[in-house]
Amino acid sequence: MINNEKICTKKVLKKIVIGITVVGDDREGIVATFTNFVFSQRGNIEKVNQNVIKGLFGMYLEASFTKNIDVEKFDSEIQKLAKKEKMDVNTHHETNTQKNIAIFVTKEPICLETILSAAKKESLERKYLSYCRNRTNSKATSKKIKNSIYHY
Secondary structure: OOOOOOOOOOOOEEEEEEEEEEEOOOOOHHHHHHHHHHOOOEEEEEEEEEEOOEEEEEEEEEEEEOOOOHHHHHHHHHHHHHHOOOOEEEEEEEEEEOOOEEEEEOOOOOHHHHHHHHHOOOOEEEEEEEEOOHHHHHHHHOOOOOEHHHEE
């Protein structure tokens, strides 16, 4: 059973996410070189995945920036670094502001009511809110939202 305690929601900062793909001959220091570059640009490493296959190094790195960043300058500077390090580098970026949210509901109304209240106050940033239920007794709560409702 869920306690009827206050659940806090935190406003999410808008951020720019840059995905960086690095490919080239394997050698020491590649990860450090590119992560240090991201840190020097005031970025935060969100994800990193690296592999070496038969001497070929591959890395995907995802960095986020909450401060304004000139993405064209970032791309230009990372390409200079790539040339210096003799690596192939590709980048892509997106402004990550809102996510799609799906809610799967149990018979406990406090969970859904808390999330809906946060969404109504706009303290829960999202592009789309979907509510899925498997009980007919949640119809009263269903009427509180105008987004998609699925009944299983």
